[in-house]
Amino acid sequence: MYREWSSGLAGAVVWTVTRTADAGPGRVLPDGCMDLIWSSRTGLLVAGPDTVAQVTAGPAGERYVGLRLPPGAGPAVVGLPAHELRDLRVPLGALWPVGEVAELAERVALHPRPGRVLESVATARLAAAGGPDPLAAPLVAGLAAGRDIAGAAGALGLGTRQLHRRSLALFGYGPKTLARILRMRRALALARAGTPAAEAAARSGYADQAHLSREVRSLAGVPLGQLL
Incomplete structure (x- = not known):
């Protein structure tokens, strides 16, 4: 029982899951x-x-109840x-003050629309951090459009090593891995x-198609047909 909808925080998504028997x-x-x-x-994570x-x-x-942050915005919200x-x-x-987390967990649990609480906290922390890194959105857009790594770096005025470091901090992995993930998701959306x-x-x-199938098995862990 999964549902999701666009958040009031630009580019974010609120989602809910209730496990059934x-x-x-x-x-x-x-x-x-x-x-x-x-x-x-288990509370907040x-x-x-x-x-x-x-x-x-x-x-x-x-x-x-979850708030999926826009690509690259997570570090500014979480602080790592x-x-x-x-x-x-x-x-x-383990990342924020225990008292603050306990209060937040109680607010989420009691609120009729708990996603709103997560949105509010994330919005405030993002604003306090000065907003999302301006590199994130154009890099994601360029890679999603098929731009190669050197071209993506050049468009942002960076060298490839600089781009790799910034990508690790923003997305958790280098631009090559990010590009693979974005390409797979585009193909799956079409399929x-x-x-x-x-x-x-x-x-x-x-x-x-064989190339797509190999990438899906590598990133998703199951064959394309089973995933679809």
Whole structure:
């Protein structure tokens, strides 16, 4: 039982999941983002940027409310470079003052629209940090459009090594990995909208459908057909 909708925080998404008795494991694909998450069982945590799909499970009745931050915005909200949280799920109390986290968890649990609380906290922390790094959005847009690493670096006035360092801090991995993830997600969006897999592969910049299938298995952990 998964739902999501656009957040009042530009580029962010609010989502909810309630585990049912017959629900199997879920699969969360890498996306270059970080999430603030509240669980009715374990409280508040941060999901760092993933390099591969994460398989999720939990007891029936467990409820999650999450705020998926825009790519590159997570470090300003959480207060840590993204690569320090790569492929991790970390209790928020290990990163922020315990009293502040306890108060926030209570507010989320009691609020009729708990996603609003996460949005409010994230918006305030982002503003206090001076806003998102201005590099993030144009880099994501350039890579998503198929620009190569050297071209992306040049468009931003950076060398490739500088771009790699900035990308690690913002997204948790270098621009090459980010580009792979963005390309896979574009191909999957096309395929889920009804585009044949071979055409989705070509339109997303893959050499052929076999290339897309290899990337999906590498990043998502399952064959393309099973994922769709």
